[in-house]
Amino acid sequence: MKAYKGFNKDMTCHGFQYEIGKTYETDKAELPYMGFYACENPTDCFKYNTPNQSLYCEVEIEDNGQRDKYCSKVVGTKITIGAQIGIKELVAASLDYTKEVLRKVESDYCGGDSSALNAEFSSVLKSGDCSALNGGAWSALSSGDNSALNATAWSLLSSGNRSVMNGGDGSSISGGERCVLYGGNGSKLKAKKYSVLAFQQWQDGNFKCIKFAEVDGKHIKEDRFYTLLNGEIVECE
Known part of the structure; x- marks a missing residue:
């Protein structure tokens, strides 16, 4: 395999x-x-x-x-x-893995560890470790360690360590250690050390650029929100 x-x-x-x-x-x-x-x-x-x-x-x-x-x-x-x-390819592979996990989720709306939760717009999903959460726009997703979270625009995603999170435009995404956070236009990402932040920008439906940064505690600090502005990763509120 x-x-x-x-x-x-x-x-x-x-x-x-x-x-x-x-x-x-x-x-x-x-x-x-x-x-x-x-x-x-x-x-x-x-x-x-x-x-x-x-x-x-x-x-x-x-x-x-x-x-x-x-x-x-x-x-x-x-x-x-x-x-x-490299990190770029590893992040891309992790997103593919996450999408495949989420493709298999069943329509449950609450769960403990190892749950698969799927919901539509304006949903609130919360689960334990090793879970897969999928929400539409304006969703709030929260999970424990080793989880896969995916949502579309203007959502709030939060998880523990070693998780993969994918948020659409305008999302706020918070992770623990050794996570991969992936955000769309205007997204804000923050995590703890050894995590990777991946920002993408689209314009008029066309892909513009993607930027990666590792939370090393020096150039990119822990528990600080960052966004992509004019092609550069900058700290934000």
Whole structure:
């Protein structure tokens, strides 16, 4: 199966040396750390490898069916290391993953952990960890860690750590650590360290630009809202 894996910048992971293009095999594989592991959700890589200290690759892993309770981690006895991808590609892949998760949600309106919630305009959805929430315009979505949140224009999204959030124009999106936040025109994004902020601009229905920034605590600070203005990421109220 296709998945994603993070490495130290020298292509090591837990002391094992990897190389792009090579296949590795072992006798046993068991979560959490026996054998080779990777993540189906690209953003879950941030849980193990922070962006400013790591690099990431697409991989093919021989999935043995085991699943982590708290993230999309998979494990197998065989892994092939594919192409290295940057933060931009990782974010794009995480959005694809989120859309696929949300495509499968059922029409429930309340839930605890591991819930799938879907609603139309002006909705309020709140759930626990490992949830998938999908709302229309003017929605308020709130969830725990390892969640996928998606809404259209002028919505309010908030989640815990290691989540993926996608908001339309004019949305306000708040995340914890190691999240990916994706906003449309006029959106405001804030998160904690090791998260990635992705801003896009459209004009007259045409894509104009996209800008990425990592919350490093220096150039982009924690718990401060940022927006995209004239092609530049700036702090805002």
